[in-house]
Every structure is written in structure tokens, then in C-alpha cells.
Amino acid sequence: MNYFSSDFKLGILGGGQLGKMLLTETRKFDIQTYVLDPSDEAPCKIGSNKFFQGSLMDFDTVYNFGKQVDVLTFEIEHVNVAALEKLESEGIKVYPSPATLKQIQNKGDQKDFYIANKIPTADYRRFENLNDLKLAVEEEQILMPFVWKSTEGGYDGNGVKVIRSAESFEGLPDVQCIAEVMVPFIHELAVIVTRNPSGEIKTYPVVEMEFHPEANQVEYVICPARIPDAVSEDARDIALKVSEAFNHVGLLAVEMFRTEDDQIVVNEVAPRPHNSGHYSIEASYTSQFEQHLRAILDLPLGNTDSKAAGIMVNLVGAEGYSGNVVYENIEKILGQDGVTPHIYGKKQTRPFRKMGHVTIVNEDINEARRIAEEVKNSIKVISN
Amino acid sequence: MNYFSSDFKLGILGGGQLGKMLLTETRKFDIQTYVLDPSDEAPCKIGSNKFFQGSLMDFDTVYNFGKQVDVLTFEIEHVNVAALEKLESEGIKVYPSPATLKQIQNKGDQKDFYIANKIPTADYRRFENLNDLKLAVEEEQILMPFVWKSTEGGYDGNGVKVIRSAESFEGLPDVQCIAEVMVPFIHELAVIVTRNPSGEIKTYPVVEMEFHPEANQVEYVICPARIPDAVSEDARDIALKVSEAFNHVGLLAVEMFRTEDDQIVVNEVAPRPHNSGHYSIEASYTSQFEQHLRAILDLPLGNTDSKAAGIMVNLVGAEGYSGNVVYENIEKILGQDGVTPHIYGKKQTRPFRKMGHVTIVNEDINEARRIAEEVKNSIKVISN
Known part of the structure; x- marks a missing residue:
């Protein structure tokens, strides 16, 4: 199959920030994309070859969109699965498959699936x-x-x-x-696993979510996780087991807890590029978005090692501000070493809305953590 | 000035591959872009907020385009300078300035400029x-x-x-x-220097062009150059001197020769992102395209250090092929560690046309060089 500068078309359901970062990779490879999203202001309106406004939950809309492409993927799980099943039955490649998606969409079924597959879970x-x-x-x-x-x-x-x-x-x-x-955990961890249809599998390093000591909110995603090697190996092994059980194609982000007695317990999974993998754009040899693209196109998977330590800070709308977004002090954080803001392109901010993220890369993870804190304390997403 | 998700507009003259890679960064920061290019099939038609087809050499076309934006830059030197001068006189920020561009556009004037500024040149x-x-x-x-x-x-x-x-x-x-x-040189080197209007200056590491031993064509751009530290320091110092003489804003790629007796001689400069800096997208903390954007918007400049060794291989159309492009063996090279192809999105190949490039990053420069050779020997840009 010739994907590069060809007539091949990739369809993406959902045109938000995950789709937008995937489009960076399709542009790099010059792969044609069609994107469907309900919002006329979706970030993917720019950068896709063709943008369609419509409901992701409407059977006909998803079906008619899917009939125009060669491979169909999604950046959000809330899509019409019946339409995906019909498209798949008619020969359109849908990755991850509707079967995988169904197992994941319902959290009760997802939990039953872990039990059936002897995967440790709460x-x-x-x-x-x-x-x-x-x-x-x-x-x-x-x-x-x-x-x-x-x-x-x-x-x-x-x-x-x-x-x-x-x-x-x-x-x-x-x-x-x-x-x-409630699992009494000491760390919340995540591992991204990628599989392609040929069966090649690669895991990214274990990342750690660092929480605010009082607010109980994730403040930093840190790669690599600052945990013993043996625990990292366990976490990667369990993520692989989850991946094998789902037999998915594309990315699978596996969220886990590390308990006080060093057990790894699977919390939940997402079959798509994931917030916990955003650090990879700057820190990894292969970003999670390029890797997802490689996987669903059945290309060889890229190296998942890191070039440097990476820390990700989410940019969410500050409380008390709604309206046209302003990124306060963004010039200040750009003056710090190895700081890259990603602005998702949503014109309107609201309290806690995900508006962007910032990645900090550094040879030294402690220095990265120090800069991340400065970033976190400086930048503020407000409105004018 | 608020650039991010705002009404601010950046104009780019030229919509080829350099513009396309710049758009990756404007999308990342959600900065609005208008692009002007003579071709209806320009790579920048996708990824820009607004694309205009028209001549870069026509006064009225360039002037009318420029009146719609807040800051104007270019990805190619062959543009109507009189229009840029008029725009600048009317308050549009043009970076690099028309004055700098004039000194560079004419190679005779450029050489005279080196002499006047005591910069070593042939x-x-x-x-x-x-x-x-x-x-x-x-x-x-x-x-x-x-x-x-x-x-x-x-x-x-x-x-x-x-x-x-x-x-x-x-x-x-x-x-x-x-x-x-003719300068009897043992190495062809390049240094990219960036300046912003506030006067902050940063140089990228020295890169080396490795030539095919017989064909006398650049085969690899290698960062860092495999030369003694003292020679690297000389090269960076001279590049800085050139940059200071031009007093430019944005990127300035300074191409140099290292002579047999370890003298550095300036060959020529380009006031824009440059082929010799493409490696930076994957290998540097800040890619040259992001750096150009930071510079012309007077934002703090990013770290120019490398995360790993980087080698760039150009993908040019193979002799004997013209027509719809096919990238032969691209799957094969994707299976190598740290290999990233960039496909510029030109539908038609012609002998020697620049169709893309491939970057190889690796901790070990010798391993990167080995993989680069495999890439060079595998991939072929042909037509179907």
C-alpha cells in the first residue's frame, strides 16, 4: 500500500486536540486525511485535507463519512459503534476495531474483561x-x-x-x-502499548502521574517514572498482557496503580493517543501520534525510547474565567530551557477546560521537574 | 502582543516545504497564518489558515497580501523587495528586513559586504x-x-x-x-544563527556536509560536525560575526568551508530556515522552524543544544522518473531505529527535485551514520 503523497485516505472520527496532534504526523508523511467532528470550530479544521461537520453518534453520519476513506480511526471513544461494525463488514479497515472499542466503551464490560483475562484490577x-x-x-x-x-x-x-x-x-x-x-496506591502509572495488524508490539516507558499534595489533581506526567526498575518491568509486563488480551491495533494507554505493597493494579485503558503520552512528542524517538499512525497503517513501529527526560503539564482554563482565551506569561515560560507549549486552538476558555499542554525536556529529570514547577506556577489560562 | 489563539496574523511568502515545516510550529502554537505562493499545489495549502495563489515577484500581489498581516516573513529569497520596503514603511513588521534581504539577494553585494565587514571569504x-x-x-x-x-x-x-x-x-x-x-577545503560546514528584535542571539551547533566521494554531491548533513572542538568554536564565532554584521532578525544559515590549514571561510548565507538545519526537528531541543517563529515574534529563543546526534538525508527525485511520485522502500527505512521521513507533499517527481528528507537520530553518531547509509541505499523516489 502506498500511503505517502498518494490517493490513500485516512478517516479520523473526532477533530479535537488528539486529532490535531495526529494531523502533525499525517502532514509530515503527506497522508491524506478526512476528519469528522460535531463542532465547526474543531482544531482539526486546519491541517486536515477535508473536514466534515457532523455527529459522531449518528449512524448515517459516521457510516457515510467512513465510506469515503480507506482506513478509519478515532480520537475519542464516544462514536457510533454500529456504524463502525457495518463499515468493517464492508471492507473498510477500522482501527482500533469496533470489537475492541465495545469491550472498552462500557466500564463494567471492561472490568469483566480484566477478570476473565486474569488481569489484576480493583x-x-x-x-x-x-x-x-x-x-x-x-x-x-x-x-x-x-x-x-x-x-x-x-x-x-x-x-x-x-x-x-x-x-x-x-x-x-x-x-x-x-x-x-478504593485502592490504597502510592503511584498512579501509565504505559502506552502499540500493536500493528502484523502483530508487532512495542511499549513506551512507564510514566508517573504526580499529584498536587492537597488538591488531589494530576500536576505532572513524568517520564520515566521515578520508581524501582523491578516495578517498571512489572508495569510494562502487565500492560503487555492487557494489550495481548485486547488484541487491539493502534495505541492502548493502560492506566495503573502501584499499591503500597508494590502490586500493579489496572485501572482503565484508552484505545487511542493519550494525555499520558504527550511528553513523547518532544522526549521520545517516536511520538505516540506517529506511532499510532504507523500502527494503524501496518508500518513498522518506531523506537519508543526517550532522548531525554520529559515532563508534561496540562494547561486547563483557570477558575473564574470564561471567554476568549489568553495565555498569561507564555513568553516567560518560553524563556526556560526545553519548554514547548502546545496550544490546542480552542478560542474559548472555561474553568478546567483542556486548552493545551506544556512539555519540559531535559537531560536531567530533576532539572526538568524544577522547570516544570516554574512553568506550572507561571502560566495561567485566562480570558480577556 | 498576544499571538496564541488570537487575531494576530503571520504572513509567509512562499508555500513550499520550508513554509510547510514552519506551519507545523504555527499550528502547535495556534498562530494564524496567511501564505502566498504561485502554485495552486503548494504544500502550504494545507495547514495555513488562508492560502493565496499569486506571484511572489509581483509588487501589487505581495503588497496587497502583506497589508492583511501583522508580521511578514518569507521562506524563499526571490520575492519583490520593493513591496516589502513599502510594507515596512507602512508599519508592517517584515522579518528578515528588506534591507537584510537586499544585502543577501545579490551574491556580488553579499561578497562585498563580507569584505567591508572583515569576514573571511574566498x-x-x-x-x-x-x-x-x-x-x-x-x-x-x-x-x-x-x-x-x-x-x-x-x-x-x-x-x-x-x-x-x-x-x-x-x-x-x-x-x-x-x-x-576555488577554496581547497576539507569540510563544508554550516551554522544557523538566530536573532530576535530584542537582540537575543543563539547559534546552533556546527553541522558538516558529507559528500559522496565520487559524485561530489552532499549525501549527509551531520550534527555535530566531526571536527575538532577548536574548529567548531571558530566556525560558531565567525557565524556570530556574520550575524552581527547583518543585524538580521530570524534565522541566518551561514555556509562555510574549512580549509586544509584550518581556516574558516564564509561561502554564503541564507536568511531563513535551511536544509542544513532540518535535522533539528528531531535532534534539537528547539527545531529551527520553531526558533525562526520565536525570533520573528520577538519571543525568547529556545535551547539550540541537541538531544541526540542527527543526520539528514535529502530525498530527491531519481533520474529517469517523472510523474506521480512513489517512495520506494519507505516501509523498509521506517523499520530502522530513529528514522523519520518528511514527505514534502509534491505530487509530481522529476529528476533531482527535492521531494523530502529523512532524519536519523541516535545517541551514537557512528550508529546514526551507519543507519543513514542504509536509508540512502534503500529509499528511492520514483514514479508509478
């Missing part, structure tokens, strides 16, 4: 609705605190809540859900 | 036309062999010829020219 129970869960709590079948997760539709922390008392139930939607034991 | 004489040069040769004022250069319009080796005998004059255009002494 204990849980599934409930058809909120009332069933409340009853189980009243009957003390489920003990507080625990983690409530909506099985479908959660994204970026939505659809997840720690239930500490009966009051925590307030405002929860009445949907299918799981109640999960 | 001895030369200027001639108004071919006949004057021939007379000087007949009268043995000029001894063969020497290098003939057209003072204007030369590009990528056009407009340069070694004159070894009277027969060499055949086919030369009757234009203003210089005759330059």
Missing part, C-alpha cells in the same frame, strides 16, 4: 441503576468509601466520584454503574 | 556580463579553474558552475556574475 460490583447501588450500600454489601463510576459516557474525570457518605450520592445520574474498592 | 571579482568575464579570462586576469556564480536568481546549485576550460562557458547565461577562487 474489586468491583456492577449495578443497573443508582437505586440498586443505594440498596446495596444500605444493606452494607458495599462499604464506604468506594469509587462510583458510570459505565458509559465518562470522560476526563466526569462519571467518576468517590462516595464517602450518603450525601455523596446527591447529584449522581441514575445510570448503569460500578462500585469499585 | 577572493572574487564581479562582472557585469559574461563577455567581460570571458575577456578577463582571456587576458589571464582570472585563472582557471574558478567558480562562476550568477549574482541573482541562483537556487539549490543553479547559478553556480566550476569553470575548468573555455568549454565550460557553454550554456552559461549572459548575466551579472562573480568569478570566485
